Amino acid sequence: MSDDEPDLELLALLRQHLQGKLTISEEPETGVLEGAEYVYDNSIDVALDMRSCKNAAAAIHSQMQLKQYSPATWSAHELHPDTKDESTVAFIFTMDLLNFSFWSDKPESERFAISYRDRRWTGYWSLVAALQRALDEGIPITDSHFWQDEEECTLETLRQVFRSCTDEEMPMLAERLECLREAGNVLYEKYQCSPSNLITAANGSAAALVNLLARDFRCFRDEHRFEGRRKPIRLLKRAQIFVADVWACFEGQGYGEFRDIDKITMFADYRVPQMLYGLGCLAYSPPLDAAVRDKKELPAGGSWELQLRGCSIWCIELIRREIKRQHPEAEVNAILIDFFLYDTIKQLESAGQESIPHHRTRSIWY
Numbered sequence: 001m002s003d004d005e006p007d008l009e010l011l012a013l014l015r016q017h018l019q020g021k022l023t024i025s026e027e028p029e030t031g032v033l034e035g036a037e038y039v040y041d042n043s044i045d046v047a048l049d050m051r052s053c054k055n056a057a058a059a060i061h062s063q064m065q066l067k068q069y070s071p072a073t074w075s076a077h078e079l080h081p082d083t084k085d086e087s088t089v090a091f092i093f094t095m096d097l098l099n100f101s102f103w104s105d106k107p108e109s110e111r112f113a114i115s116y117r118d119r120r121w122t123g124y125w126s127l128v129a130a131l132q133r134a135l136d137e138g139i140p141i142t143d144s145h146f147w148q149d150e151e152e153c154t155l156e157t158l159r160q161v162f163r164s165c166t167d168e169e170m171p172m173l174a175e176r177l178e179c180l181r182e183a184g185n186v187l188y189e190k191y192q193c194s195p196s197n198l199i200t201a202a203n204g205s206a207a208a209l210v211n212l213l214a215r216d217f218r219c220f221r222d223e224h225r226f227e228g229r230r231k232p233i234r235l236l237k238r239a240q241i242f243v244a245d246v247w248a249c250f251e252g253q254g255y256g257e258f259r260d261i262d263k264i265t266m267f268a269d270y271r272v273p274q275m276l277y278g279l280g281c282l283a284y285s286p287p288l289d290a291a292v293r294d295k296k297e298l299p300a301g302g303s304w305e306l307q308l309r310g311c312s313i314w315c316i317e318l319i320r321r322e323i324k325r326q327h328p329e330a331e332v333n334a335i336l337i338d339f340f341l342y343d344t345i346k347q348l349e350s351a352g353q354e355s356i357p358h359h360r361t362r363s364i365w366y
């Protein structure tokens with residue numbers, strides 16, 4: 001549809017509203033789930049297997065019960081901050097500004113890794129370890145004033161913060177510096193340099209906080225054109241995982257209190273789709289299956305990548321609904337299911353039991 005043609009969807013909504021049949025709720029929506037369902041309905045290279053989703057729902061629920069998965073599980077990870085104050089919000093914001101693209105095709109012993117507390121950390125944990133190490137070394141890496149200081153916060157500084165114990169540098173360092181610089185400027189201009197003011201501005205709504213991050217920060221605006229649809233598909237992975245990390249860290253209290261936290265969807269990354277494939281929930285067309293197994297890079301924003309990301313979000317939504325159908329009393333949402341599946345695929349990876357490689361796309365979105 002060209003831009004000058006009437007938006008029939010919008011006209012229908014307005015007509016219903018004028019006829020008093022529709023109360024436009026003031027509660028904000030992110031639109032992520034609507035976009036994910038659209039991608040699922042229009043995917044030909046990724047499909048969901050309903051029988052496997054049903055079986056996975058039962059297995060995931062019982063495992064989560066067994067492991068007593070709850071928001072408190074977040075703080076149990078040794079590298080996550082155990083303070084619960086404004087500096088913790090700044091830490092999580094910094095972490096989720098940079099929470100993308102750690103994957104490497106080098107052998108395990110040669111891939112980018114951070115040495116910290118006598119251990120070698122890779123992937124997402126290399127990010128958390130590097131931030132903790134920087135703070136231990138007196139580098140104010142979670143301070144937005146620092147991010148704006150072009151003398152102090154340089155590419156060289158980031159090379160130091162993210163120095164590897166192997167020859168491989170952290171991927172996309174220049175893009176990471178750009179994210180910090182932009183976030184520092186936006187926080188200075190609109191939020192008195194304080195990430196916790198973002199939470200205050202959202203006034204207790206998780207969806208409002210996600211929308212505010214996508215509106216004010218280009219580096220959180222994880223939105224993409226899909227198959228000619230006029231409205232972009234909003235995936236907003238790092239904006240959503242920021243809200244989820246704050247909610248889990250503060251266990252739904254204080255900075256973590258959101259009345260609509262269940263509106264947050266699965267985080268469309270490169271790990272959980274891999275887990276869903278292993279559970280038989282996701283199936284790929286032969287050309288996509290071959291490309292993923294051959295570890296070919298999938299172009300960022302391409303149809304295959306968007307089908308993988310959108311169908312994964314929709315798949316977790318169906319699993320969540322099935323768990324709630326089987327166990328109406330279950331305290332479960334897409335966040336906890338997602339966290340559980342990420343942690344599980346990481347355990348399978350360390351045991352060398354992945355059934356397919358994760359897909360390879362280089363981007364700042366995940």
Ligand SMILES: Nc1nc2c(c(CN[C@H]3C=C[C@H](O)[C@@H]3O)cn2[C@@H]2O[C@H](COP(=O)(O)O)[C@@H](O)[C@H]2O)c(=O)[nH]1
Nearest residue numbers: 099100101102103123124267269270271272339342366
């Ligand atoms: N969907 C989803 N994606 C997640 C996470 C996490 C870590 N969250 C912690 C907090 C609570 C949980 O219990 C986890 O312990 C990282 N990622 C993403 O994965 C990729 C990193 O993969 P690898 O290079 O293999 O570490 C990268 O895109 C990163 O953004 C998650 O939870 N869900």
